[in-house]
Amino acid sequence: MARVEIRNVGKIFGNYKAVDDVSLTIEDGEFVVLLGPSGCGKSTLLRMVAGLELPTFGDIVIGETVATRLRPKDRNIAMVFQNYALYPHLTLYENIAFPLRVAGRRGDEVDKKVRWAAGLVGIEHLLARKPRQTSGGERQRTALARSLVRDPALFLLDEPLSNLDAKLRHSARDELRTFQERVGMTALYVTHDQVEAMGLGDRVVVMQGGRVRQVGTPEEIYLYPADTFVATFIGTPPMNLIDMPGEVLGVRPENLMPVSFFGQESGLRRMTMLVSRIEFLGSDKLIYGALDDPFGQAKVIARLPSSVPADIREGERAHFAVREHELRSFDPQTGLARPAPIPQRASVASHG
Amino acid sequence: MAETHTVQPGDRAIAYLTLTPSAAVLLLLVAVPTITVIGISLQDVGFGEMSGPWIGLENFAWALTSRTFWTALKNTFVWVFGSVSLEMMLGLGLALLLNRTFALRGVARAIILAPYLIPTVVAVLVWRYMFHDIVGILNYMLMSVGLISKPMVWLASTSTAMLSVIIVGVWKFFPFVVIALLGILQSIPQEQYEAAEIDGASAFQQFWRITLPHILPVFLLTALLRTIWTFHKFEIIYLLTGGGPLDSTTTLPILVYIKGFADFELGRAAAIALITFFILVVLLAVYFGFMKRAEARQ
Numbered sequence: 001m002a003r004v005e006i007r008n009v010g011k012i013f014g015n016y017k018a019v020d021d022v023s024l025t026i027e028d029g030e031f032v033v034l035l036g037p038s039g040c041g042k043s044t045l046l047r048m049v050a051g052l053e054l055p056t057f058g059d060i061v062i063g064e065t066v067a068t069r070l071r072p073k074d075r076n077i078a079m080v081f082q083n084y085a086l087y088p089h090l091t092l093y094e095n096i097a098f099p100l101r102v103a104g105r106r107g108d109e110v111d112k113k114v115r116w117a118a119g120l121v122g123i124e125h126l127l128a129r130k131p132r133q134t135s136g137g138e139r140q141r142t143a144l145a146r147s148l149v150r151d152p153a154l155f156l157l158d159e160p161l162s163n164l165d166a167k168l169r170h171s172a173r174d175e176l177r178t179f180q181e182r183v184g185m186t187a188l189y190v191t192h193d194q195v196e197a198m199g200l201g202d203r204v205v206v207m208q209g210g211r212v213r214q215v216g217t218p219e220e221i222y223l224y225p226a227d228t229f230v231a232t233f234i235g236t237p238p239m240n241l242i243d244m245p246g247e248v249l250g251v252r253p254e255n256l257m258p259v260s261f262f263g264q265e266s267g268l269r270r271m272t273m274l275v276s277r278i279e280f281l282g283s284d285k286l287i288y289g290a291l292d293d294p295f296g297q298a299k300v301i302a303r304l305p306s307s308v309p310a311d312i313r314e315g316e317r318a319h320f321a322v323r324e325h326e327l328r329s330f331d332p333q334t335g336l337a338r339p340a341p342i343p344q345r346a347s348v349a350s351h352g
Numbered sequence: 353m354a355e356t357h358t359v360q361p362g363d364r365a366i367a368y369l370t371l372t373p374s375a376a377v378l379l380l381l382v383a384v385p386t387i388t389v390i391g392i393s394l395q396d397v398g399f400g401e402m403s404g405p406w407i408g409l410e411n412f413a414w415a416l417t418s419r420t421f422w423t424a425l426k427n428t429f430v431w432v433f434g435s436v437s438l439e440m441m442l443g444l445g446l447a448l449l450l451n452r453t454f455a456l457r458g459v460a461r462a463i464i465l466a467p468y469l470i471p472t473v474v475a476v477l478v479w480r481y482m483f484h485d486i487v488g489i490l491n492y493m494l495m496s497v498g499l500i501s502k503p504m505v506w507l508a509s510t511s512t513a514m515l516s517v518i519i520v521g522v523w524k525f526f527p528f529v530v531i532a533l534l535g536i537l538q539s540i541p542q543e544q545y546e547a548a549e550i551d552g553a554s555a556f557q558q559f560w561r562i563t564l565p566h567i568l569p570v571f572l573l574t575a576l577l578r579t580i581w582t583f584h585k586f587e588i589i590y591l592l593t594g595g596g597p598l599d600s601t602t603t604l605p606i607l608v609y610i611k612g613f614a615d616f617e618l619g620r621a622a623a624i625a626l627i628t629f630f631i632l633v634v635l636l637a638v639y640f641g642f643m644k645r646a647e648a649r650q
């Protein structure tokens with residue numbers, strides 16, 4: 001395994017900047033997730049690290065080597081593609097053995113490695129099959145096994161779970177995480193699914209328009225979004241943004257609660273909401289409405305655990321409040337977070 | 353609930369009834385000529401006639417014992433094997449080349465199609481001119497680079513006539529192979545090559561382990577079609593050499609034509625035609641068996 005440094009890397013297609021001056025360090029053994037909307041340049045960045053795409057500027061350092069101009073095979077990396085890119089005419093066994101065979105390994109050594117990798121991902125019983133005789137989840141695991149046999153310094157994964165159904169994706173994510181902890185892989189993982197990103201990443205890199213908007217642990221990104229883009233991209237429903245004179249206030253829906261919920265607590269910001277709609281989601285209720293002055297009719301969503309008793313009806317006013325320290329403040333011009341109190345690790349942990 | 357229609361015995365009759373006219377036409381189109389040929393092959397048909405005395409299998413016996421027939425058979429195999437293998441190699445090479453991205457790729461693809469679109473008669477005239485021993489460009493070029501010292505008589509010499517005919521055939525039909533293979537080449541997902549690149553496969557390994565297995569079914573099918581068509585091919589050879597000099601380019605279809613319309617031995621011509629047909633059927637059976645096994649391995 002190795003440390004990877006991405007130094008001021010950019011990629012321009014024609015006159016379109018797909019990736020714009022990205023710098024990022026992936027520590028040895030770290031699992032870093034690239035998260036962002038479609039077309040923000042995640043795959044392009046990943047492909048530059050893989051060597052499938054040449055950066056227009058900047059450098060990529062893998063371990064001690066400047067790898068910017070190295071061919072993919074000389075970078076000691078493994079990659080799992082979105083469609084897995086298994087070789088359709090080869091059995092799963094031969095698919096996994098492929099990197100070893102082209103490297104000229106023979107006989108027992110290949111067999112041992114293939115069975116070891118297949119065992120790690122639990123597909124030993126399928127090795128004689130062709131890819132089209134297996135399920136999406138099994139293909140994904142085969143692709144993972146194929147990436148394992150060469151002991152790569154770095155794993156690159158481009159939306160490897162996106163072809164699985166919701167349930168399978170959940171268990172696959174779980175397996176991947178367990179697996180990562182067991183192998184201690186250094187990985188760069190691309191997804192546009194925030195749940196996947198938060199669940200898998202030691203750190204999450206939020207990208208937009210070819211640029212990095214924020215790098216941090218899932219908690220940091222969720223609790224202290226660096227700008228209004230990150231604030232609204234992460235979280236479902238996203239953070240409420242309330243335009244105020246001289247600032248934009250940010251409130252997570254689950255922090256906006258009926259006043260009665262806080263009891264005698266102090267340090268609250270009170271808000272009155274004209275409720276327009278209530279959605280019952282099972283464990284939670286979503287309450288849609290508009291805030292009265294001084295919050296300028298801002299449309300907001302509150303998220304209430306169904307277990308919290310609240311006398312709220314559509315078409316009526318209700319009294320809500322937010323703890324002052326859970327409010328976020330952004331610059332109305334730049335959208336950047338106002339220097340909020342630097343989060344203490346301890347306090348972050350108590351939230352998580 | 354909507355009313356469902358179950359199949360009644362009468363429906364079947366109606367189905368057959370409505371199919372009968374087209375089935376009858378098809379049968380007439382296929383069966384009448386075939387039966388006529390079989391009939392003629394069993395008769396001694398002479399000059400200007402369409403029938404003659406029944407002589408059983410005598411025409412077949414003649415064919416299988418005549419030197420002309422065996423020479424034509426050998427010529428046919430040389431012609432088919434030479435043409436198809438060269439077409440397939442040239443076609444594959446060019447398809448691989450055209451599958452890469454380069455400037456003017458679209459233009460190159462269009463140009464490559466040209467021989468296939470030029471009418472055979474025109475192509476033959478041009479090639480006869482190029483093969484000409486005195487004014488032909490081929491001799492001129494070969495002599496100016498020093499490969500030959502005096503003009504060669506391409507079409508009129510027994511040693512080069514078949515080669516010349518094959519060259520024209522390959523030139524005319526390799527675009528078909530290019531187009532067929534280019535289509536399948538473009539259907540290979542780019543990701544396969546990227547994965548192989550990361551796995552450390554060399555260009556040759558990528559060709560051998562990704563490209564070739566992927567295109568194999570289409571490659572074999574194209575070769576099969578080309579084999580059938582080349583086996584039947586008549587006009588290119590006939591227009592270039594008329595089957596000569598001597599019988600050096602007389603393939604089975606040419607022999608059928610010569611027997612039938614130059615020697616006016618229609619019975620013998622029909623017998624040779626049927627033997628040709630039989631050989632082709634056997635070849636196809638072997639080929640399909642081979643394809644099936646290749647497919648099973650896929």
Ligand SMILES: Nc1ncnc2c1ncn2[C@@H]1O[C@H](COP(=O)(O)OP(=O)(O)OP(=O)(O)O)[C@@H](O)[C@H]1O
Pocket residue numbers: 013016018036037038039040041042043044045192
């Ligand atoms: N080869 C290329 N030529 C031109 N433009 C490209 C090329 N590859 C990518 N792009 C453009 O660069 C931008 C970033 O593409 P990229 O594939 O990195 O997005 P992404 O973040 O991976 O999106 P998704 O989540 O949809 O996969 C897109 O606007 C895309 O159209």
Ligand SMILES: [Mg+2]
Pocket residue numbers: 042043044158
């Ligand atoms: Mg992508």
